[in-house]
Every structure is written in C-alpha cells, then in structure tokens.
Amino acid sequence: MDGDSQTRRSFLSRLAAAAGLAGLAAQGGILVRSCVPNVTYDSPSTVKIGLPESFADGLTFLPAQRLFIVRDSKVFRAVSAVCTHLGCTVHADVQQLTDGPDPGARPHLQVQQFSCPCHGSRYRADGTNISGPAPRPLARYRLALAPDDGQLVVNLTDEVGASFVLTLS
C-alpha cells in the first residue's frame, strides 16, 4: 500500500464520517422541528366582527368570542361574557323594546343585567358585579374601526375602563 492510497482512504473515511454526522444533525433538526406546530390554536386577539350597521341597537352576542356588543345608536361597547368568578359564560337578561311609537320600528334587545348560570353571580348592564362570588366586573375591550374596510375591530387583549365607548361620527 503506498502513501497516496492511504491518504485517499483516510480522506474518504473522514468524508464518510462527516456525511454521517451531517445526516444525524439533519435528522435531529427535523425531529426537533416536528415538535413545534406549524399553526397556533390560540384565538386571535384582534378580531373583525362586522360592519357597525350590521349590529342592531341593543345587544348582540358573539358566541365565538364570548362577547356582547352593546349598541346605542352611534355608541358601541364590547363587554366580555366570561364570568370573572370561574369563567362560565354569562347570560344577558334582556327586555325587548321598539323605538318610539312607529309600529314598523325594529325591535331591539336592551340588557337589564347579566347573570352567571354556574354560581349565581349577577352584573349590572354596564358589567359591574353586584352579587355572587364574582370578584370584579366583566371585562370590557377596546373597539375600533378597521381602516381598510370599516368593520368593527375588537382587541381581546386590550381591556378598557368602564367609561370607554366607541362613538361613530
């Protein structure tokens, strides 16, 4: 065996070992990547919920967001339907009203209070807790208009104070 042959064999051995290590590293990378999902299953925090005119005066419940949209003409607010005790969905106790004496007026629902079916907490129409084990008012979220298409947008990570409303011009 001459020196050239040994050098070539040694080079090929090192090349094979390097290729093997590279293959193992690639497999390891694929294994680690397979543990990370390509999508998240969290609800998006900012959600378009529709054009303002699609909401009737009074109360609309959005089950997917567990959210009440309260409309009073041009004034909108978003009130969470998640009970602040242990997270059950609260119910709205409503009264059906019609606008003025016009018999053709569209009826709308006016919230009287919210109540929780789980342990009996009650909240005023503005979300303030008034009885039961609920420790604080229902959350209220920031509403805005989407600049691209004019839909109402609610930010479910941006809690606002009780005085916040979105007033359209």
Ligand code: FES
């Ligand atoms: S979860 Fe609503 S009162 Fe307990």
